[in-house]
Amino acid sequence: MDNSKVQEIIEKEVWTMAKAVKDKIDDEIHTLDRLDLDDIDVFREHRLQQTKKMSEKRSRWIARKV
Known part of the structure; x- marks a missing residue:
């Protein structure tokens, strides 16, 4: 597997994780807004x-x- 493919896979995983964290934070903010x-x-x-x-x-x- 060449370096560009490895980098692409890593970038995709990082974006996936970042989106999951963002979604979790958005959910927490939404919950706090409803208090x-x-x-x-x-x-x-x-x-x-x-x-x-x-x-x-x-x-x-x-x-x-x-």
């Missing part, structure tokens, strides 16, 4: 709960080290 305030509140509450859990875990680790 309303209730959705954002749910995300905020979930993040707050995660932060509280991490803080509790950190406090337990600090208490064990003392």
Whole structure:
């Protein structure tokens, strides 16, 4: 197989992968565009709960080290 054929195959694969990534990003943007305030509140509450859990875990680790 000559170099030009190999290069052509590689370019085709790169374009295919780039299109797949672009499509995935476009889907994510579309999903974010459809969010309303209730959705954002749910995300905020979930993040707050995660932060509280991490803080509790950190406090337990600090208490064990003392």
